[in-house]
Amino acid sequence: MNTLVSHPVNQTTEPNGFRYRCVGIGIGPANLSLASLLHSHPEVSNLFLERNDTFSWHDGQLIPGATLQVSLLKDLVSLSDPTNAFSFLSYLHAQGRIYHFINAQFDAIPRQEFRNYMEWASRNNKNLVFGEEVRAVEFDGLFHVRTNRRTVRAENIAIGIGHQPWIPRYAQDKLGSTQFHVTDFLDRSRAVEGKRVAVVGGGQSGAEAVLDLLSRRDALPRRVCWISRRENFFPLDDSPFTNDYYMPSHSDYFARLDRATRAKFNSRQVLTSDGISLSTLQEIYQRTYVHRFVNGSPDLVMLRPNREVVQVTGAPGAWDIAVRHNDHPGAVEHVDADVIVWATGYRPASMDFLAPIDARLERESQEYRIDQNFAVRWDGPPDRNIFIQNAARQQRGLADPNLSLLAWRSQRIIDRLCGARTDNQQPSFIEWAVEVPGREPRRV
Numbered sequence: 001m002n003t004l005v006s007h008p009v010n011q012t013t014e015p016n017g018f019r020y021r022c023v024g025i026g027i028g029p030a031n032l033s034l035a036s037l038l039h040s041h042p043e044v045s046n047l048f049l050e051r052n053d054t055f056s057w058h059d060g061q062l063i064p065g066a067t068l069q070v071s072l073l074k075d076l077v078s079l080s081d082p083t084n085a086f087s088f089l090s091y092l093h094a095q096g097r098i099y100h101f102i103n104a105q106f107d108a109i110p111r112q113e114f115r116n117y118m119e120w121a122s123r124n125n126k127n128l129v130f131g132e133e134v135r136a137v138e139f140d141g142l143f144h145v146r147t148n149r150r151t152v153r154a155e156n157i158a159i160g161i162g163h164q165p166w167i168p169r170y171a172q173d174k175l176g177s178t179q180f181h182v183t184d185f186l187d188r189s190r191a192v193e194g195k196r197v198a199v200v201g202g203g204q205s206g207a208e209a210v211l212d213l214l215s216r217r218d219a220l221p222r223r224v225c226w227i228s229r230r231e232n233f234f235p236l237d238d239s240p241f242t243n244d245y246y247m248p249s250h251s252d253y254f255a256r257l258d259r260a261t262r263a264k265f266n267s268r269q270v271l272t273s274d275g276i277s278l279s280t281l282q283e284i285y286q287r288t289y290v291h292r293f294v295n296g297s298p299d300l301v302m303l304r305p306n307r308e309v310v311q312v313t314g315a316p317g318a319w320d321i322a323v324r325h326n327d328h329p330g331a332v333e334h335v336d337a338d339v340i341v342w343a344t345g346y347r348p349a350s351m352d353f354l355a356p357i358d359a360r361l362e363r364e365s366q367e368y369r370i371d372q373n374f375a376v377r378w379d380g381p382p383d384r385n386i387f388i389q390n391a392a393r394q395q396r397g398l399a400d401p402n403l404s405l406l407a408w409r410s411q412r413i414i415d416r417l418c419g420a421r422t423d424n425q426q427p428s429f430i431e432w433a434v435e436v437p438g439r440e441p442r443r444v
């Protein structure tokens with residue numbers, strides 16, 4: 001069995017005046033990847049702080065049957081350091097189940113299993129502290145990271161606080177047991193037997209909610225209405241050349257484009273990250289067929305793509321959803337629902353704790369402007385960095401919120417901390433950049 005050794009300086013015991021080389025804020029997959037890769041760098045003292053008491057990964061949405069949408073090789077560490085002790089394979093080996101995993105021949109890894117892997121990685125790294133929320137970050141040559149329990153000092157900080165659920169403004173004051181974000185789906189969708197449920201949102205989260213509702217054997221809702229702004233319920237494009245968008249070389253190419261071109265790309269290619277897994281679509285279609293034609297429930301499933309919800313009125317348990325058809329903007333349809341599930345996505349979480357130094361940091365509209373090592377550009381000393389993970393989609397592209405480049409991005413951060421440059425992978429087969437003599441020579 002694999003044994004992981006933890007480093008000594010950490011937790012709440014650092015001596016007076018001790019400064020960490022790096023303090024991480026938030027422990028989701030992004031900073032957990034960084035912490036895991038740093039574990040084999042004892043010269044970089046580090047501490048990671050998470051406000052939740054234990055590790056979690058969208059636990060309220062861990063719907064049975066949900067699977068990972070990327071390769072298992074896109075774990076916390078492997079794509080940068082395949083020999084690292086925090087790989088998914090190390091986890092399987094440490095649990096004594098590596099042969100069983102192979103024999104199970106999963107087409108895609110159960111999301112719960114990947115979550116358990118990350119929880120295992122978090123338990124085996126003593127540089128992580130849970131139940132400690134960062135409230136403010138100040139700077140006087142060192143960062144002073146103030147939490148609900150203490151202040152720690154750091155030469156560099158790494159922020160990985162992820163995204164928070166987003167719901168349209170007109171619904172925000174109506175949330176409760178009959179209107180909720182899909183992030184609370186497991187808890188709140190228990191008692192929907194015999195009810196009219198509307199799921200708003202045509203991405204993977206909405207699809208998983210719909211599939212789950214249609215799969216309840218003895219406790220089916222009376223109706224499941226699925227509404228999406230997209231023209232249809234579109235699949236995730238997981239084909240080989242498309243996946244080259246999720247390589248380091250494309251991320252670097254993308255970052256050099258002008259802002260308008262980046263924005264156009266993200267909007268045109270959104271289905272490469274936000275589309276629905278083909279297997280989920282097939283299951284929904286098959287359930288719909290069986291309910292309609294085999295089980296004699298012709299009106300259980302109501303599919304309404306190409307429509308935008310514009311208002312919700314009514315009262316808990318009797319909601320009236322006003323929906324505008326994209327091809328007929330003058331016509332407003334109405335859908336009655338007892339329960340509304342908002343699968344309307346996420347937005348980057350607010351970094352209020354940076355308020356004391358915010359004016360010193362450069363911005364590109366909503367985002368902090370970052371350099372090639374994911375450090376915010378600011379007026380502080382060059383050896384003091386504020387690294388930001390998963391908060392630069394408009395600068396780094398669709399892969400930024402995704403697991404695909406986790407390990408590579410963490411390695412870029414470590415490179416800056418260690419004064420190294422370790423990128424050593426071949427570029428894409430595709431030549432992304434324009435080949436004009438005298439401009440941007442290709443790096444191989």
Ligand SMILES: Cc1cc2nc3c(=O)[nH]c(=O)nc-3n(C[C@H](O)[C@H](O)[C@H](O)COP(=O)(O)OP(=O)(O)OC[C@H]3O[C@@H](n4cnc5c(N)ncnc54)[C@H](O)[C@@H]3O)c2cc1C
Pocket residue numbers: 025026027028029030031032049050051052056057058061067068069070132133134135160161162163205349353389390401402403404
């Ligand atoms: C249901 C779901 C499934 C997904 N599945 C996939 C997939 O299969 N493949 C893929 O590539 N991507 C997937 N994603 C996208 C992406 O991998 C996840 O969103 C991932 O969780 C992002 O990691 P993160 O570390 O940036 O943020 P998070 O996971 O959100 O973690 C941030 C952490 O920071 C903590 N925090 C926030 N503020 C503070 C503070 N002030 N002090 C201390 N701690 C704080 C939060 O409590 C949280 O634990 C999925 C997303 C969702 C919602």
